[in-house]
Amino acid sequence: MVIVYQSHTGFTKEYAQMLGKAEKMKTYTLEEAERQLLSDAQVFYMGPLTAGHIGGLDRSMKRWKIQAVCGVGMSQPGEGTMASLRRSNYVGDAPLFYLQGGWAPKKVGWLKRRMVNMVTRSTRKALEAKGSARTPQEQAMLDMLLHGGSFVAFENLEPIRAWLKTRA
Known part of the structure; x- marks a missing residue:
């Protein structure tokens, strides 16, 4: 499995790189992944939240085998944040995570x-x-x-x- 991420202000990138290093997983920006990964790639997707929607998620869901998804936003983590994230983003059966960025x-x-x-x-x-x-x-x-x-x-x-x- 690889990590694919999109980041606008750097918080998602920071998390993706930390996770990749800790778990010895390759990390790709969404643009790099679109050029380099095959359609059967197993992906842990990470993206920034904009109005509750995880940026780049739809593109990634259509392209790869998404194993899990993580949204990165400003809100404090909690049940309300997770409920909103689930309502606003279709992830199928994939586990959904949330990280507070900044x-x-x-x-x-x-x-x-x-x-x-x-x-x-x-x-x-x-x-x-x-x-x-x-x-x-x-x-x-x-x-x-x-x-x-x-x-x-x-x-x-x-x-x-x-x-x-x-x-x-």
């Missing part, structure tokens, strides 16, 4: 910055309203939404690594 406003155009600011406005307002009652996690989330930041961490890959071990 927000890099300087790496996207003004339109995407504006869209993200509109979508996250209520979250920002709710977190700001908590004032000193914010937890450290909530403060980190607010800082990321206001200024950008990353939640990429090797330990976040543990559920995926555990799943990969069951396939060995």
Whole structure:
């Protein structure tokens, strides 16, 4: 199995490369994979979330044998995030994972910055309203939404690594 990923701001790429190195799996960008992989390739697909949809997933599902899928987004992981991910992305019987990436406003155009600011406005307002009652996690989330930041961490890959071990 190989890892194929699409990344816009670098968070998915970072996770894909960490996972590839840890599990000794080859990693390809979606564009590289389209040029190099055969249609029977077994793929672990990773892509960034945009409005709940995993970028590049549809192209990959049509092209390769998708073994599992991982979306990378700004939201904190949890049941609500996973339920939304399942509703918005068809992955068949493939396991679905989610990793919290981050927000890099300087790496996207003004339109995407504006869209993200509109979508996250209520979250920002709710977190700001908590004032000193914010937890450290909530403060980190607010800082990321206001200024950008990353939640990429090797330990976040543990559920995926555990799943990969069951396939060995």
